[in-house]
Amino acid sequence: MAEPSLLEQLSALPDEAWHGSNPLSAAFRDNPYPGLRALQKDDPVNLTPLGVWRLTKYDDIATIMKNSPVAMTLSDGTAPSFDPLDTRGDFHRFMLNMDGPEHLRLRRLVIKAFTGKAVKLMQHAIDESVDNAIEKGLAAGGMDICADLAVDLPSRMICRIMGIPESDRLIFQRWAGERTKAFWARFLPETEQLKIREAGVALADYFDRLVQERRKNLQDDLVSELIRAEDEGDKLREGELVIQAIGLLVAAYETTTGLIGNGLLAFIKNPEQRALLHSDSSLLDSAVDECLRYDTPILFNWRVLQEAVEIRGKTLPADSVLWLMLGAGNRDPDRFNDPDNFDISRKNIAHLSFGGGSHYCLGNQFARMEGRAAIGGFLSRVPKIKLIEKKMEWSNSFFRVLNKLPVEFI
Ligand code: HEM
Known part of the structure; x- marks a missing residue:
């Protein structure tokens, strides 16, 4: 008999x-927060059945990301959660999965292209x-806030930035969703792993062709900028x-969908916060x-310990894989007053949703720009909003995103 899968x-x-x-x-997909709060209270440094450690306290997570000897890969060079058979479109060489000078080199090159005029012109x-x-x-x-705005906007913008033609956008949207x-x-x-590998192959083939084309004929898009990018x-x-x-x-698309969809859901459920924003637009x-x-698009990121570290009386050995439960840290009562309240007048909201340390999200400004336009624009223009479905359907993506959010305007 075949061995049971992991x-x-x-x-x-x-x-x-x-x-x-x-x-x-x-249950976790539907509402991760009660479980994360219980974990934070009962076992804040928790060893899972996978052998992975979960950290749930804000301070522990921030310290690990900013001030601890950590890497993105194990000491044998492998990435902790990836499928070892997935080789085309190799994620190991994406900057997020690299360490040290190699990571810095890639980040510097991409930042250069990404903060260029192509992005500034996107407003x-x-x-x-x-x-x-x-x-x-x-x-x-009425509309489906998800499909019509939260998916539509970031997918259009990232394709436009990259130089992917509108006619290929929907197929890209599908590949990116799988690849996440x-x-x-x-x-x-x-079965899922197969689809993820296929999406990797499809994306790599597509970008191979696009890069070849742009090499011959540079344009005003990110792929061309990346080709031009030079650093020393x-x-x-x-x-x-x-x-x-x-x-x-992958990094830019569903994450921003989560910001817009989850954010607007929070506003719909808390209409007094919409009124507050309406009365003072400087709160945007x-x-x-x-x-x-309040509802982060990424519930956890990861790090690997390069040396043993003691946290809250537990010694975690070198090469331990850590899941930093950003969604738990963002609602840590020791860091935020009334953390389960959605309150746009909070001061000093240093949330963890963009990660931290040397891998801090490179697209944070762009994501915020899209968030401001979509959330602020929607709330200032539509009349009273009624949810059509009471029960939310969350996607099985790695990111925390809704499958749909249909609303009526009344
Ligand atoms: C609301 C939307 C977004 C969220 C919540 C988000 C969140 C994150 C998180 C948690 C990380 C990992 C950080 C770490 O482990 O310390 C990350 C990394 C990254 N993000 Fe974002 N992101 C968003 C949008 C974007 C956008 C729009 C782009 C690009 C246009 C982008 C590009 C990247 C890149 C390139 C990295 C890797 C950085 C590195 O390894 O140095 N992200 N993001």
Whole structure:
């Protein structure tokens, strides 16, 4: 008889083995916060049945990211949660999965391209896309906030930035959605792993072709910028360029969908916060950060310890894999007053949703720009909003995103 897969072994474990907070369970997907709070209270430095440690306290997470000897890969060079058979479109060489000088080199090259004029010029395109989505919704008397705005906007923007033609956007959207799961593919069923690998191949083939085209004919887009990018005479090598492009696509798309969808859901459920924003539009910046804190698009990131570290009386050995439960830290009562309250007037919302330390999200300003336009634009223009469905359907993505959010305007 065949050995049970890792997923089958994990699914067979009782819920207590996970302290009621199994990231692969439907209950966790529906509402991770009560489980994370219990874990934070009862076992803040928790060894999971996978042998991975989970940290749930804000201070522990921040310290690990900023001031501890950590890496993104194990000492044998492998990434902790990836599917070892997934080699094309190799995620190991995306900057997020690299360490030390190699990581810094890639980050510097990509930042250069990413903070260039291509990105600054996006404000107009973002506003236009938000306006179109809202106009259509107003005319129809309602919309699916997810499909029509939270998915539509970031997918249009990242394709535009990259130089991917509009005619290929929907197929890209599908590949990017699949590829996102590569972050924890090792724990998923084989059928899922196959789809993730296929998406990796499709994206790598596509970008290979695009890079070849742009090499012959540079344009005003990110792929061309990456080709141009030079740092002390250094250039992105061919394979590296394609991997950074795929990584950026994955990093930029569903995460921003989560910010817009989860954020607007929080506003719909807390109409007094919408009224507060309406009365004082200068709160928009902190409102976007409160959306990111309150229901983060990324519930956890990871680090590997390079040496043994003691946390809250437990000694975690070198090469331990740590899941930093950003969603728990963002609601740590020792860091935030009334953490389960959605409150856009909070001061100093230093949430953890963009990670921290040397890998701090490179696209944070761009994501905030899209968040401000979509959340602020939607709330200032549509009339009273009614949820069509009471029960939310959360996606099985690695990111925390809704499948749909249909609303009526009344
Ligand atoms: C609301 C939307 C977003 C969220 C919540 C988010 C969150 C994150 C997180 C948690 C990390 C890992 C940080 C760490 O482990 O310390 C990350 C890394 C990264 N993000 Fe974002 N992100 C968002 C949008 C974007 C966008 C729009 C882009 C690009 C346009 C982007 C590009 C990146 C890149 C390149 C990295 C890797 C940085 C490195 O390794 O040095 N992200 N992001």
